[in-house]
Amino acid sequence: MLTGKHLIAGHWVGGDRTFHSSPSKGSAHEFSVGTPAEVEQAAQAAEAAFASFGYSSREERAVFLDLIADEIYARGDAIIEIGCQETGLPEARLIGELGRTVGQLRLFAQYIAEGDYLDRRHDRALPERSPLPRPDMRLMQRPVGPVAVFGASNFPLAFSVAGGDTASALAAGCPVIVKGHSAHPGTGELVAKAIDAARQVLNLHPGVFSFIQGGNREAGQALVQDPRVKAVGFTGSLGGGRALFNLCAQRPEPIPFFGELGSVNPMFLMPTAVAQRGGAIAEGWAGSLTMGAGQFCTNPGLAILIDGDDAERFIETAGKTLEGIGAQTMLTDGIAEAYRGGAGRIQASSGVREVLVTSCDNRNATPYLFVTSGREWLENATLGEEVFGPLGLVVKVADFDEMLTVASSLEGQLTCTLHLDTDDIAQSRQLMPIIERKAGRVLANGFPTGVEVCDSMVHGGPYPASTNFGATSVGTMAIRRFLRPVCYQNLPVELLPADLQSLE
Secondary structure, eight states: OOOOOEEETTEEEOOSOEEEOOOSSSOOOEEEOOOHHHHHHHHHHHHHHHHHHTTSOHHHHHHHHHHHHHHHHHTHHHHHHHHHHHHOOOHHHHHHHHHHHHHHHHHHHHHHHHOGGGOOEEEOOBTTOSSSOBOOEEEEEEEOSOEEEEOOSSOTTTTSTTSHHHHHHHHHTOOEEEEOOTTSHHHHHHHHHHHHHHHHHHTOOGGGEEEEOOSSSHHHHHHHHOTTOOEEEEESOHHHHHHHHHHHHHSSSOOOEEEEOOOOOEEEEOHHHHHHHHHHHHHHHHHHHHGGGGOOTTOOOEEEEEOSHHHHHHHHHHHHHHHTOOOEEOSOHHHHHHHHHHHHHHHTSTTEEEEEOOOOOTTEEOOEEEEEEHHHHHHOGGGGSOOOSSEEEEEEESSHHHHHHHHHHOOOEEEEEEEOOGGGHHHHHHHHHHHHHHEEEEEESSOSOSOOOSTTOOOOOSTTSBSOTTOOSSSGGGGGGGEEEEEEESOOGGGSOHHHHTOO
16 A cells, blocks of 8 residues: 655655654554655656646646545545554544545635636736826736645644645646655655546646655755745744745745744633633633644634633633543654643743643643733743643733733734623724734634635734745635736737736
8 A cells, every 4th residue: 555655756766764654553664764866856847847737727727636636535545544543633533634635625626717816917008198108018826836845743634745735836836846744654645646646647747746755854955945946835843944944045046935833822811701601611712722632733722811700710610621631642752742841841930820730641642721920921931832732821911901911922823812792892802903913813702723724714824823924824815825926018919828818
């Protein structure tokens, strides 16, 4: 079933250096380590493929995306089986993620077929205009060229080999080179086989898609520095993403790095809402906080509310609910170790009260709950650092003015949430201008885990949530990352792209 090799321009190739997967259950498999040599071959093929794929019709690319979805679905049982083994994620979660992956491929197929994303414009010539005539000018969006995509650890399907970055780049007309994540190399290989099968059916250039396994950082560094790569999509840690972002900026030709890096996703609990239904909010928070062992980039790790009896009841309910949630398997040993380290960092901070402190070892994760004051939060920047896992921190502020101050102190976030009732509208209106500047998605009376794939979704935000606050990695607007506007002035109609020739 598995070759353990890289897919480079239609060929499965191996190497002398190998690594072994570390599945949560089942047998380990051997895989070739990605190297700069494979990157060179893949980038060369991607550049060659752009000469045809970059100028293919929207209809042709839509057929390709739909066929990829078909091929993934046909391999669904095998993909889910090895995905569960490698990641420890439950079967139901991966079935849902497979459906989301297939669904977003079909969504982009439909979206590009409609053509609105091209943003076509036409300013007709005004030869008689005084004092200067105006030339005929037309504009549309064009693909940027080969794109590098880095697979995410926590979403082996929806944010990896055929995830949103790959789907939107292919939809735009950009060949894709995927750097697979070593946490789920077998899952990545099976999905890569599905993409290549679709490519073969349509007889597309083999450089349209390549897949390079992980194993070390050399391949990733070489990928973002290759001069033929024109943009990068990344989902991962702040440290790793920032290092790659710096490499992109330091190139002789800097390129955009679209990195989704991390967030604590604060929730603001308004007074009336806490008084009327604080217990229900606490229970819902505990469920969201521990979903998938807390391994979601939108995990709501921070709850901010005004000190008082209602706040204490909220904390008590949250603690009791979390206490009843058992250990869950984390994606990798390294992630589990980092989670324990993050919990220890919070626990050792001054002014932090322990509500629920658990004991977890190996690859297991159990919940933690801590409480601190608004003053301590403002004085200790480490309390605002993301802990990737089921850990919650409650910040009790003295009053609403301090809540505003805490909100203003936040770094960029993927999401901010308001829990409010009608009587909280006036105060919430004061919060809105602050949290709108802090996050890419603002929601009310819900929990941010669960990112809908649709036209209006924004999955991004000000740094360090992402490296480009004007972009999203989820939803149809994600295609904009891999396009650039081109203006055509006084060109004969025969030389214009087909999508502009009929524009009046």
